[in-house]
Amino acid sequence: MSLPARVVTLVVAFLAVVAGVVFVAFEFIGAQPRTDWLPPSVAVDPKGFILTGADAAQSSFWPLAEREPCVIETTCPGIFAAGDVRSNTTKRVAFAVGDGALAVTCAHRVLGEL
Numbered sequence: 001m002s003l004p005a006r007v008v009t010l011v012v013a014f015l016a017v018v019a020g021v022v023f024v025a026f027e028f029i030g031a032q033p034r035t036d037w038l039p040p041s042v043a044v045d046p047k048g049f050i051l052t053g054a055d056a057a058q059s060s061f062w063p064l065a066e067r068e069p070c071v072i073e074t075t076c077p078g079i080f081a082a083g084d085v086r087s088n089t090t091k092r093v094a095f096a097v098g099d100g101a102l103a104v105t106c107a108h109r110v111l112g113e114l
């Protein structure tokens with residue numbers, strides 16, 4: 001490639017990068033919990049994320065004195081929440097998958113105490 005062609009290519013590439021930085025916008029969607037259909041017995045935080053585990057225990061909504069809620073148990077005993085919809089959690093795929101696995105453990109524990 002000749003020198004003038006290289007210069008033109010570099011200038012065009014530079015302008016494209018600058019234009020990209022100026023005109024590209026990132027919209028973060030999908031971070032809003034859809035929990036408005038839940039009954040009041042499943043308590044949520046002010047943003048609509050479901051209280052579970054320690055948050056459920058510390059709230060005034062956990063109804064049982066004889067045991068603490070399991071890690072992913074909501075304020076309604078025996079009802080679990082997993083993934084992004086839980087309050088105070090890291091919103092990442094790996095955490096959601098881990099919650100799903102925890103559901104098995106929690107279900108066994110709760111059923112075992114019946």
Ligand SMILES: Cc1cc2nc3c(=O)[nH]c(=O)nc-3n(C[C@H](O)[C@H](O)[C@H](O)COP(=O)(O)OP(=O)(O)OC[C@H]3O[C@@H](n4cnc5c(N)ncnc54)[C@H](O)[C@@H]3O)c2cc1C
Nearest residue numbers: 028029030031034037082083084085090091092093094096
């Ligand atoms: C833009 C963006 C980028 C991300 N990038 C990354 C990343 O790079 N790495 C990473 O680890 N995580 C990333 N995340 C986070 C990751 O997507 C979430 O942590 C993960 O998907 C949570 O899984 P989930 O099953 O809890 O929820 P979701 O994947 O949101 O699944 C919930 C499902 O429930 C459905 N649903 C909702 N309400 C109802 C209802 N009433 N009845 C029936 N179905 C219903 C929804 O349609 C949805 O399909 C990103 C998230 C966003 C929004």
